[in-house]
Amino acid sequence: MTAQESELAELHGELRAVARDLLGKAGAGAAADWRSVAEAGWLGLEAPDELDGADATFAEVAVILRETGRAAASGPYPTAAVLGVGTLNLLEPRPGRDALLLETVSGAVVPAVALEGGATRGVPFWIDRTPDGPLLHGTATFVPDAHQADRLLLPALDPDGVPVVVSADPRAAGLNVAEQPVLDETRRFGSVAADGVGVDAESVWRFRGDPGAVVQRLYDRAAVAVACDSLGLSEAMLDATVAYAGVREQFGRPIGSFQAVKHACADMLVQVTVSRKLVDAAVRAQVVDAPEAAVAASMAKSYACSAAVEVAGKAMQLHGGMGYTWESGIHVYLKRAALNRSLFGSAAAHRRRLAERYSPLVRGRLDA
Amino acid sequence: MTNTDLDGFRAHVRDWCRAHVPGDWRGAQTGVPDEEFVAFQKEWFQELRRAGFAVPHWPAEWGGGMSVAEQVVLYQELAAHDAPRLVLAFVSIHHAASTLLAAGTDEQRKKHLPAILDGEIWVQGFSEPGAGSDLAALSTSARKEGDTYVVNGQKLWASGAAHADWCLLLARTDPDAPKRRGISYFLMDMRTPGVDVRSIRQATGEHHFCEIFLDDVVIPAENLIGPENDGWRVAQETLGAERGMTMLELAERLGNGGFRWLVELCARPGPEGARPIDDPLVRDRLAELETELTGLRALCSELVANDSPGPADASIVKLYYSELLQRMTDFGAETAGLAAHTVLRKPLSSGWESGAWVLDFVGSWEWTIPGGSSEIQRSIIGERGLGLPREPKGNR
DSSP: OOHHHHHHHHHHHHHHHHHHHHHHHHOTTSBOOHHHHHHTTOTTTTSOGGGTOOOOOHHHHHHHHHHHHHTTOBSSHHIIIIIIHHHHHTBOOOHHHHHHHHHHHHTSOOEEEOOOTTOSSOOOEEEEOOTTOOEEEEEEEEEETGGGOSEEEEEEEOTTSOEEEEEEOTTOTTEEEEEOOOSOTTOOEEEEEEEEEEOOGGGEEEBSSOHHHHHHHHHHHHHHHHHHHHHHHHHHHHHHHHHHHHHOEETTEEGGGSHHHHHHHHHHHHHHHHHHHHHHHHHHHHHTTOTTHHHHHHHHHHHHHHHHHHHHHHHHHHTHHHHTSTTTOHHHHHHHHHHHHHTTSOHHHHHHHHHTTHHHHSTTOTTO | OOHHHHHHHHHHHHHHHHHHSOTTHHHHTBSOOHHHHHHHHHHHHHHHHHHTOSSTTSOGGGTOOOOHHHHHHHHHHHHHTTOOOOOTTHHIIIIIHHHHHHHOOHHHHHHHHHHHHTTOOEEEEOOBTTBSSSGGGOOOEEEEETTEEEEEEEEOOOTTGGGOSEEEEEEESOTTSOTTTSEEEEEEETTSTTEEEEEOOOTTSOOOOEEEEEEEEEEEGGGEESSTTOHHHHHHHHHHHHHHHHHHHHHHHIIIIIHHHHHHHHTSOOTTSOOGGGSHHHHHHHHHHHHHHHHHHHHHHHHHHOSSOOTTHHHHHHHHHHHHHHHHHHHHHHHHGGGGGGOOOOBTTOOSOOSOHHHHHHHTHHHHSSSSOHHHHHHHIIIIITOOOOOSSSOO
């Protein structure tokens, strides 16, 4: 480990401890106190210094996300920090965007970015040129925290087909935002439908660099963020199960001494360990926007989110009847894991994306 | 080492591979007699040695000294260029060397490490008919007589013993001590009178595994490695640490060789004309395997780079590798279909994934059973990695 790496590892260790403490105080499934979240500086980790940010990277945000998953925490932190700050950072500076970033960092405003919550790609909205001026159309579903957001950032194709972001007031005429209740009580989602919403020039914000590539980066970033959450919740479920199997006795001995239980726990550890490697690699690739970032994102998302469902399911099984009760809270993790698996692209969708790379590998198909 | 240095090293290995990997070695090494296989392996070892590629994981003073990052690059390129593997020298350069380096005396190291570079072949004499998963129950005895030990017993599953010059031998020196406390670790010359090797035919039809019968075999006391009666601990420690090194090469081989073979296989038209790779289910399986391979490779390189690995890390890697190998070769056999059943022999000197998919699949149990079966690994992971309670009964 280089000096720089060990310094970073130490920083992440401290951040993790603070996060575990703050999220732990709230209790499993609850939201951390929002003012404390803002004061801890978590919202501005990736924002630039001149906009009250810490100029840190996604690697630090990933530490918080993993702890968020571990605590199965609710609250809009991922919404604000992952897609909110992530999108604003990738937009060209302008007064409206800068002001919103400042407010997001301070915790005063939570912006929701309306990407399609089940997808791995796509721009859900578009702007039509009409005699009445430009009008926005389109829908996005399963947008995290959409119905309680203070501001909506709507990725849209401008009349020339270029992806932009339209900054909209959720109460604007023609905009319909509705909650979509889900089984996972730690999460909130909404649908956003735009049916001819008037767009003024001031609210159309442009991406830096290649706009199509930037939108894809946002989907990949969202997918990696969900993988971090699933990794954290898997770790929590493994810890809880090992602790339980060490004290719960049947047939006169701890159930963890039976191979059937012990080997199941070993498999959980293997899955969690592999998840950790894939998620770490995906986070590192996000930080430097590496060429392999999309591949790493798909691998981490498909593996870690599928593994989390198996781990949480195994946790419920090994806790026996107690695990199936509402009171034990394991259902909270199982539902969250199952939801994560479908959020920002199913495992199958991500593997489909990986497989797109195979055809050129095959001789005779290099033209494909 | 910077990335630029590493790129330069990669280019160097590539050039070397293009110039030195024998053209049609697969064809030439399929179905050859043992002597030809041994000669080919020894020649290839010396070729690698001249390039400085034979023992990259050894300390620099003994002829190695590559960083983990360089080793990964080396193994990636050797796999990508389909170079033969060091099958015959595997135990020599890994298990024997790590045991000598960790527990050997200066004399023992000076005697054997250079000899290994010159082609000395080693075999592991651990398992016995009555001591498989419960290895510590071994009953081969070593009775001290003056400056020597006299050894009697039988070893089993000694891979490659027919060609071995030396043996890493575990034998019981104190029959009255608790079973793990009475074992000693020896370096045994296979040419000693009383050593009798018989090969066993395996599920694949090959004869790599051997029985070793030991009948009043005299081992000089100077060939004891580590303290008397401390052999169990020495073996556990040296071989546990060694696991990462062996797995690094195997993981890169599987990722850069095996997976590529699999993709090529899937691109060939099947019996009804369609190519498996155009089937979404096949593509999904491939992507799943590639993802798992990526995880495996990260696990291995980090295990090797880690100065203080966790107590079950090596077991996690062994378990994950062997079951992934089995899943991959199973998928290969299924995809290749009936045609794969006509491949009656696999090229010697190839990896565990040789492209003879059915044989590779059958051969994958050679990973899930020996070296601590998957069940034993899961118990180790549960007990040492997670701290779960041990089985209440039984004599450890």
